[in-house]
Amino acid sequence: MKVNIWGFPYSLSGPAEHCKEFSRALSKQGADVAINSHFKGNWKFDSEIFELVNKQPYKNAIDVIMDPPSTWWSHMNEKHKALIGVTVFEGSQIGYDWALGIKQPEVDQIWCPSNHTKNSIEKGMESFFQEKQEKINVIPHGYDPKMFYPSDKKEDKLKYPEEDYFTFLFLGGWSQGKKDRKGLDIAYAAFCQEFSKKEPVKFLFKITSIYNPPGYNPLAQLQKIEETKKTEDYPILQSITQDVEKKQLANIYRCADVLVLPSKAEAFGMVGLEAMACGIPVITNNYGGQLDYINEDNGWIVKEGSFAPATDPLYIYDWADWFHPTIESWRKIMRKVYENKKEVEAKSKKSLETVKEFTWEKAGQKAIKLLEQY
Incomplete structure (x- = not known):
């Protein structure tokens, strides 16, 4: 089985990691995989991915497109055994350009990482074309247990x-x-309002720098947020500023007792899964793809908030909403978590049980079964 993966593997971003690890998973299941990109980058790959990236595209193969549906048109007229569109979406429904790409008969299957994205696609298709899609399959992202x-x-x-x-x-x-989709300002404001330096508790954060504008200082931006200001008794904040390789991320997760995932919208949330695999349970909002694996048995769900249009300039659309939680609701849960260490231990054990079903190996196995018909 020859498979062309079309994506962008040249970074540590979520889409790039998905491109690399999903390609690796397919290769380990016996597929002959080539990773292709319309834009080349400078990146240091491990030997397995390096080999896949340096292959030429196969002719008359299965093409798996890991780009937004609005860009799939360039592949539709090419000769292939099948065309698989892989997409993620964070908001409440996809827009017209995406729905139009998904609608095309040349696209044989749609793969998405969560039921949240699947629902967003279905809502968009019903809204713009009054039709249901039977070709959508959920293949979750994964993690490497090694x-x-x-x-x-x-x-x-x-x-x-x-x-x-x-x-x-x-x-x-x-x-x-405060406009950012990831919601760090919400969790941090809740922490600053709820705790003091007299308590043995701290907030540790590592900002992924790939989206930062030149000269951007996240710590300075956090301290400007009105809801975090105190005249005295400020709780402890620590920032991990150095760049880290992917293999070092697990060492960061293990520094924590609990991960906060306060995203206003999330297609899957790989950091949540990776943290849980390290035995670190997660606090998150009651909205997004992370709810496929985070629940009240293995984590904590913030439910108080409201839906409103997206605010992040990197996500410009007016047809979809995000969930905006209240700071007060985050305060309550963070306090509850801090004061119930035994509950944290119990949910850590539950987290380790949950993630067994979300490895890259299992993602590759599911994908291979869907491709065998071609």
């Missing part, structure tokens, strides 16, 4: 002051301040 696993060894954790403090961790992008 990289993300629990460990109490000191060498498996990054070292920071106050290591014995209860630690809330945020890991992700945050480049647009």
Whole structure:
């Protein structure tokens, strides 16, 4: 089985990691995979991905397109055994350009990582074309159990002051301040309002810098947020500023007791899955693809809030909403988590059970079954 993966693997972004790891998973299931990109980049790959990236596109193969549906047109007239469109979407429904691409009969299957994205596609198709799509399949993202696993060894954790403090961790992008989709400002404001420096608790964050504008200082931006200002008794905030390789991410997760995933909209939320694989349970909002694997048995769900249009300039659309949680609701849950260490331990164990069904190997197995008909 020859498979062309069309995507962009040249970064540590979620889409790039999906492109690389999904390609690797298909290859390990026996598919002959080539990773192709319309735009080349400069990136250091491991040997397995390097080999896939340096192959030429196969002729008359299965083409798997990991780009927005509005860009699929360039592949529709090419000769192939099948055309598979892979897409993610964070908001409440896709727009017209995406729906039009998905509608085309040349597209044999649609793959998406979560039921949230599947529902967003279905709502868009019904809204713009009054039709249902039967060709949508959910193939979740995954994690590598050889990289993300629990460990109490000191060498498996990054070292920071106050290591014995209860630690809330945020890991992700945050480049647009209070308008940003990832919602760091909400969780951080809740932390600042709820806790004081007298308590053995801290907020640790690592910002993914790939989306940051030149000269952007996330710590300075956080401290400008009105809801976080205090005259005294400020709780502890620590920032991981150095660049890290992917294999070091697990060491960051293991520094924490709990991960906060306060995204206003999320297609899947790979950081949540990776944290849980390290035994770190997650607090998140009651909206998004992460709810396929985070629930009240293995984590905490913030339910208070309202739906409103997207605010992040990187996501310009007026046909879809995001969920905007209240700071007060985050305060309540963060306090509850901090004061119930046994509950954290119990949900850590539940998290480790849950993630067993979300490895890249299982994603590859499901994809291969769907491709065998071609």
